[in-house]
Amino acid sequence: MMSYEEKLESKGYKLSTQANKRIFEAGVRTGNLIFVSGNAAKVEGVLKYKGIVGDTVSLEEAQDAAKIAFVNCLATVRNMIGSLDSMIRIVNIKGYVASTSNFTDQPKVMDEVSALAIEVFGEVGKHSRVSLGASSLPEGTPVEVEIIVEV
Structure with missing residues (x-):
């Protein structure tokens, strides 16, 4: 049976081992x-996308950004407990989407994260969720994701 990390890798996502360089x-x-804590769509420390959804960032790009940010959250969990296989449940996922005032598809951005969580983790991946719009996010990231997991 594949580990959760192997399942993520089979979908093209690799967990980062980068150390936290933040004050928190x-x-x-x-x-x-x-x-x-909230994570952006950084790949090897570099933002993959910058901008505002509904303006310079498409829905599809925002969905990809959200999945990358979610995987970065999972990397934090793995780095803290040694293996994602020790997770009992993903309890909650919060998604913040930097979007124009007339963009109302924040849930569609985060639906891709929910689908990935359930596809990879099955019952363990079933979670509560919130999707919020914001006028801007740190460093210009279009999406920031935070999670709560039970271990």
């Missing part, structure tokens, strides 16, 4: 929950 923690564990 990449993730905080309290009891059996890990709260992962």
Whole structure:
């Protein structure tokens, strides 16, 4: 049986091993929950997309950005506990989408993340979720994702 990390890799996603370089923690564990800080769509430390969804970033690009940001959240979990296979459940996913005032498809951006979570993790990937619009996000990322997982 493939590990969760192998399943992600089979879909083209590789978990980063980069260390947190922020003033705050990449993730905080309290009891059996890990709260992962917001992640952008960075690949090897570089933003894959920059801009505003509905203006310079398409829905499809935003969906890809959201999946990359989600995988970066999962990398934090793996780096904290050693293996994604130790996860009991993805409890919550929050997605922030830098979008124009008339863009209302934030849920469609995050639907791709939800689908990936369930496809890779099955029952463990079933989660609650919120999708929010924002006028801008750090460094110009079009999407930021944070998660809470039970371990």
